[in-house]
Amino acid sequence: MGEALLVYLIVAAAAGWTAWTLVLRGWWARRAAAQRVADTAARGCGPDCSCGN
Amino acid sequence: MTPSATTAPGPMTPTGPAADALRVALVGNPNSGKTALFNALTGSRQKVANYAGVTVERKEGLVISPSGRRTVVLDLPGTYSLRARSPDEVVTRDAVLGHLAGEVPPDVVICVADATNLRLVLRLALELKAVGRPAVLALNMVDIAQRQGLDIDTDRLSAELGMPVIGTVATRRRGISELVTAVEARAEADAAADAETGRPQSGGHGWTEPSAAEIRHLHREAERILKACVRPPRRPDTWTGRMDDVLLHPVWGIAILLGILFVMFQAVFAGAKPVMDLITAGFDALSALVAQRLPEGLLRSLICEGIIAGVGSVVVFLPQILILFLFIILLEDVGYMARAAFLLDRIMGGAGLHGRAFIPLLSSFACAIPGIMATRVIDNRRDRLTTILVAPLMTCSARIPVYTLIISAFVPARQVLGGLSLQGLVFFGLYAAGMLSALAVAWAVRKVFWRSASEPFLMELPAYKVPDPANVLRNVALRGHIFLRRAGTTILSMMVLIWFLCTVPGKPAGAAGPAIDYSFAGVIGHAIGPLLAPIGFSWQMTVALIPGMAAREVAVGALGTVYAVSGGEESSRVLGASLAHQWSLASALAFLAWYVFAPQCASTLAVVKRETNSWRWPLIMFGYMTGLAYLAAFIVYRTAVAMGAG
Secondary structure, eight states: OHHHHHHHHHHHHHHHHHHIIIIIHHHHHHHHHHHHHHHHHHHOSOTTOOSOO | OEEEOOOOSSSOOTTSTTTTSEEEEEEEOTTSSHHHHHHHHHOSOOEEEEOTTSOOEEEEEEEEOTTSOEEEEEEOOOOSOSSOOSHHHHHHHHHHHTOSTTOOOOSEEEEEEETTOOHHHHHHHHHHHHHTOOEEEEEEOHHHHHHTTOEEOHHHHHHHHTSOEEEEBGGGTBTHHHHHHHHHHHHHHHHHHHHHHOOOSOOOTTOOOOOHHHHHHHHHHHHHHHHHHEEOOSSOOOHHHHHHHHHTOTTHHHHHHHHHHHHHHHHHHHTTHHHHHHHHHHHHHHHHHHHHHSOSSHHHHIIIIIIIHHHHHHHTTHHHHHHHHHHHHHHHHHTHHHHHHHHHHHHHHHTTOOGGGHHHHHHHHHOHHHHHHHGGGOOSHHHHHHHHHHGGGSOOTTHHHHHHHHHHHHSOOOEETTTEEHHHHHHHHHHHHHHHHHHHHHHHHHHHTOOOOOOOOOOOOOOOOOOOHHHHHHHHHHHHHHHHHHHHTHHHHHHHHHHHHHHSSOOOTTOOSOGGGGSHHHHHHHHHHHHHGGGTOOHHHHHHHTGGGTOTTHHHHHHHHHHHHHHOHHHHHTHHHHHHHHSOHHHHHHHHHHHHHOOOOHHHHHHHHHHHTSSHHHHHHHHHHHHHHHHHHHHHHHHHHHTTOO
């Protein structure tokens, strides 16, 4: 029973890792990049720009 | 000077770990040794990501100057002008101007110049000067310029351009400390001037794109500076010319190129075998050790038949991948790759591909993903889309495990035609089939989707040079590391899932067939089986195709797992022999034909979607490649059966 539980836990971890590497990681990175662009645009023309805009 | 990697995950921000560091951007023409200089400055540990919102690669590293100051170095895409046309060139222009979203403007720009070919980079340096940002000219490859007899007056050049000029040999790490010191001095002088005059630090605010007339004026100015500062050799270098007379000859050049490719593929088989045998023996010993220590049950089955058999059957191909990349990197460093692009432009132009498509297609031999991303060097959208559509037909390294497994199992290891390896010959044939089909599909795409003349191909041929062994080995090691990392992460987790599909649910009490017949994988394989039966695929082959969607080489691991599970551990040790016993020759050849065209790579399709901003093109790609794969496998299988190989 303990052995079967360990095996199923390993399989579940592998399934989670596969989903993360193939789908979720790319989606998360794209979302973070879009957020960075939006944040920068909201601040003005650049993070340390001294043009005064 | 200590190279180091940054810890920031994306574009640096003022609040990041290098907020107080000096920021330097590397700008230069393609093939000027910019990336070699970046490597020399920052070492091998760098942070590679994408620019926010676009798919242009962003490389950043950190260097500590002799005075202890932290300097963040950004390697920008190669460009000939700030009058940007391609997405890469737009990134370079905006980064220099300080207009790139999420990117801090550089304090100093290093303009990297190929000392043997200054004409175009001088024009770029003049454009950079006009931007008003502090700049330093790194005169790279000065050793080759000296060998060629070029006499460059660096003091005069510095005075003409209004920026310090430092001679470097990036591959030998010569002049690097001097360059970092000059950059630091330039930044300090600029800061002092700013404090004195009270003008803003960032340049680029008043910049407007130069008109064609202004570019022509800058070009004339660059010509004048070139004449004033560079004295041509008394005895011109005829060695490069003599080499090119042969290597770029319309007949001999192509023959030599084919010869080089042929030797490369022969070496992949002959040179790798002893190490592959060692790796196989290592995994066998590991499996036996685990089997001794663990009692029979699910856990032992998972470790031996799932993880060790599956991952081992992919890792065994590491030596072949290393040899292939050793050749590719050597040819690149010698300066031959640009010649190969020039030679192949005639052939590719006939198929409607742009000459610049050679680089993305060549990259696709490693993996279609960098190849598809490299199509950004092609300005014309139609040319770019055509190249994207055919890039996955080039034989990527993920197909090598599939090809070598089937070839080793079914093609006899004997010599033909006076000492040539028959296995190497078949391997070469599969590569040729991929290349020819890419040309045919490119021709068809241009006929079906659009009809327009291709743009002329302009490319500079770099001087021949002796490769730096340390640089070659570092790049080969990097490729090996990437392959092993995939084997240890994605492939490992896929193998565990495949083992699960092949093992659960277990065999019912009193059932007669092998256990895998009753598993999830068996059910899926049997369900799809009828669709693939006309091309000679068994249900085990069908099962292997499903996880192959994650990465093509996973199919080999899947076959290893499927046959290990259905036939016991002995089968996994000799997977090739097991396939030779259970598959017909016709089925094996159909499997090879399938993999020449197979679209089974989810990552490639995802990158195509990202690069084209549309699901239309990945769907077209998946559809045409599946159709071609099925058709090719059907023809090969039926022909082989008709010839008695069934």
